[in-house]
Amino acid sequence: MSLSALLKALFTYFHPVLMWTVFALCIYAMYLGLKVRKIRAVAGEERKQLIKGRFHIKHHQVGAILLSLMVLGSIGGIGVTYVNNGKLFVGPHLIAGLGMTGLVAIAASLSPFMQRGSLMARNFHLAVSAIILGLFGWEAFTGMEIVQKIMNQS
Numbered sequence: 001m002s003l004s005a006l007l008k009a010l011f012t013y014f015h016p017v018l019m020w021t022v023f024a025l026c027i028y029a030m031y032l033g034l035k036v037r038k039i040r041a042v043a044g045e046e047r048k049q050l051i052k053g054r055f056h057i058k059h060h061q062v063g064a065i066l067l068s069l070m071v072l073g074s075i076g077g078i079g080v081t082y083v084n085n086g087k088l089f090v091g092p093h094l095i096a097g098l099g100m101t102g103l104v105a106i107a108a109s110l111s112p113f114m115q116r117g118s119l120m121a122r123n124f125h126l127a128v129s130a131i132i133l134g135l136f137g138w139e140a141f142t143g144m145e146i147v148q149k150i151m152n153q154s
Contacts, residue, residue: 015076
């Protein structure tokens with residue numbers, strides 16, 4: 001196997017591995033976000049214990065990583081598809097991926113409003129995040145169909 005063929009294979013499979021990692025991070029971010037939401041709803045000793053978990057800081061950090069990886073993963077997926085095929089395949093996988101990338105940016109952009117206490121921004125952030133997670137679940141499995149096609153062609 002030549003070096004260029006090895007690099008092509010690495011780039012081809014890097015996108016799916018990265019996006020499955022990002023999917024897992026999305027699930028973790030939602031867990032952290034729900035913990036942050038719970039802190040606002042409880043009082044007393046339970047609240048004190050939850051605050052010690054620093055879930056809000058972890059949620060912001062994971063969210064920032066998600067935003068970066070989602071944008072880079074989308075660009076990388078589009079790039080490797082174009083390099084390997086000389087064209088893009090405009091279909092549900094691509095459209096949903098681009099939609100998720102836009103939704104991640106919207107979810108992140110709500111952060112300043114949520115920090116100011118906007119309940120509407122928090123609820124919208126939660127709704128957008130739930131949509132992202134649902135789309136991502138579907139996207140991950142349709143992506144595996146694409147990986148299977150690539151493996152069958154090799």
